Amino acid sequence: MRGPDVSTSAKLASAISAQFTARARWSPLEVLFWLAALATIWLAPDHHLILTEIVIWALLALSLDLILGYAGIISLGHAAFFGIGAYTAGLLAKHALVSEPVLALLVSGAAGAAFGFLTSFLVLRGTDLTRLMVTLGVALLVREIANRAAWLTGGADGLQGIGMEPVLGLFRFDLYGHTAYAYSLVVLFVLFVIARRIVGSPFGLSLQAIKGNPLRASAVGIGQTWRLVGIYTLAAAYAGVAGGLLTQTTAFTSLESLSFDRSADALLVLIIGGTGHLYGGLIGAVVFRFAQDWISAATPQYWQFWIGLFLVLIVLVGRDRIGSWVAPVRRLADRVSDWRAWRRPPAVEPTAPGEGGRP
């Protein structure tokens, strides 16, 4: 073998490290995105109610992205976790079990996670089709239980009489939703940062490997069971928090939070923004909720028709082509920084080992 060339090896090693760390680094565009979101707290006070809804959709879609975009698990029943979180938060507040909202939200997330953990074993194996039907069945089951257990959940009337205490004992929920929005946005940001860190970790990378090629993943020693259980549980926790947020910010929850429509809409929100890059759910939520607002103003009843048409078109045109509208943004991001620069052929001279060291 050729003799060790220290400078070449060192250069190669640093290029490898750079590739890994490039992905972990926050690009200016991302920073800008979050600064803009933060600014809406002060700049768009009249829209805080709808913005809060957007944040909640974004969190639910983000949660779905964790399993669909990163682990390839299709779910038609994500509302189950959302609804469980929503009812947990509602019951905690109504019966003054945990009156501080942040703490109650954590419990909602834990409730979602617990149910996610239990049901994760049902989606471990099987084809897309069985997963679809199992998740759908589980969600219907949960909804039916909530419907029947009217003594606890209020049944079809929804859970009423929820009074919210101030967040951290300091910030009181107000009629205009100012506190609610700031609170929701902070929750979304914190959970986003955590999700970003996790999907960029070795664990996150191995999930993508399982999604991309399960055969090869197991042939390099990656066991699937616990990883899928882990990400499914995490996603369920996120959905639970999203549901908890909905209850806390509206002081109400109903069977709608468990409905099939909610699962389907969550999928739609994610698809609009694109799967597998975390921001998809966030962008999708903005588009979805504003479109809903705009269309509802024109034809209030037939929102569902337009959603349907949109879904049909999105598939016929091709999701990848729709998703490619994100591409120019990414290219822009590349230009702004070296964010994801390693995805392109490197612009700087490539490391060429075996051809001697640095000139």
Added chain:
Amino acid sequence: MVTILFDGIAYGMLLFVLAAGLSVTLGLMNFVNLAHGAFAMAGGYAALVVVNRLGVPFGLGLVAAFLFSAALGALLERTLYVHVYAKSHLDQVLFTIGLVFMSVAIVDYTMGSSQQFIAIPPVLQGQITVLGIGMSKYRLMIIVICGVLTALLQLGLTRTRFGSRLRAAVDDQRVARGLGINVGAVFALTFALGSGLAGLGGALGAEILGLDPIFPLKYMIYFLIVVTVGGTSSITGPFLASLLLGIGDVAGKYYVPQLGAFVIYTIMIVVLIWRPQGLFVRKGAR
């Protein structure tokens, strides 16, 4: 007890006719058609319009329901579905959910959102007593019609040239094409037939299942249960599954109403986990 069994059988056979088309598209063609119920609903409303508004006899109304849904199925299959066969299951789900949402909104807009009933001729109302057992005439008719359809379907799939072509096309499209079978036409015809049967079921079942714009969403899970529990290797499986589901659902709602649909959802999940290929598939058959 006997009445429950009787009602359950009628309900089950109805479910079979409704879901038969899905067991072919989902089971054999491996296409996730969550919009199957929309064709049933279309048939139901077609019958409603011609019977209630135009005064056409009930029997012809059923025929109209079949034809309308079949035509709708053929049209959508040729124009839209055909582009989605090869796409991923996620795409198929999104696409067919989209169709469901559209159908719900369209029917809501044109027919109103309240539940409606098709006028049933007096002959079919009331009960008759056979062997000392009181039976609803309408349900008896459902059993007869669905029984005949099931027999025809079984014969059609196993004995006719079309049946063997379908099985060939589903088994291996390339080979089937090589044998000179027009796979596209076979699929379209199958799809139309399945949609037509669903439409007929929707019209027949309006009295029992109700007819309103959210029909496709309300019964989606039932159709899926029939197919998943029944498996796809023959039509006997879905048929038995339908009967079980029908009897179980009627009995469950009668004896333990507080559990509601709980029981059947649980059964579906258990079956999916326990035997993903369906309950009535012989091991190693596929």
Added chain:
Amino acid sequence: MMSASSVPALETRALEKRFGGIVASNNVSLSIARGARHALIGPNGAGKTTLVNMLTGVLKPSGGEILLDGRDITALEAHERVRLGIARTFQINQLFADLTPVETLGLAISERLGTGTHFWRVPGTRPEVVDEIAALLERFRLADVMHERTAVLPYGKQRLLEIALAFACRPRVLLLDEPAAGVPEAERHEILAAVAGLPEDVTVLLIEHDMDIVFTFADRISVLVNGQLFVEGTPDAVARDPRVKAVYLGESLDA
């Protein structure tokens, strides 16, 4: 090279695999000594890949046992066997289309080091992982494409990555399923040199059609025909065996 008295590195006992009515492997009892360079040959459809799939846990045998260093591993999952030291390459590339070679190799190395489930760490921050990736990239000439998605790599490079990935598992038993198939001459040499450069205590089972490669590489050869072990012996013995020649219908078996 071979320590004759010790337990075989890999052993199968009456291994059998049926698909419906078809018997793909029939009563295969194979014993591979530690450090052996063992080749598995046979005509197409003889059940070679089926055998590898059973050894690695991709397929569950219908009957029989598999032993690794004398330990029964028949019931273990594929990834558990990798942890015990079995790695393989696939006849048809099985790679992660959306990951880069760096990420791909990093995955396998982290997994081996037990850091694959860390969820709060940026991958590749551990110097030993980075150094090992660097070494593999250099050895398999992948450094120039290290930033590319695997899906866009030329076939030869993908093949090299396929082999490199098996090496990244640092196996004690390496199963190579036609590693050089379809590979351009330049990369072919690279692959063969890498295999030849493996430590002596690593046991290698090679499936290969190219008899030149088989006879330069192997110290022992098993011939598989119709799912059954047909002949086993030293390269010389196998080359001289008239039955083997008959099976290959006049194909030259001379090294």
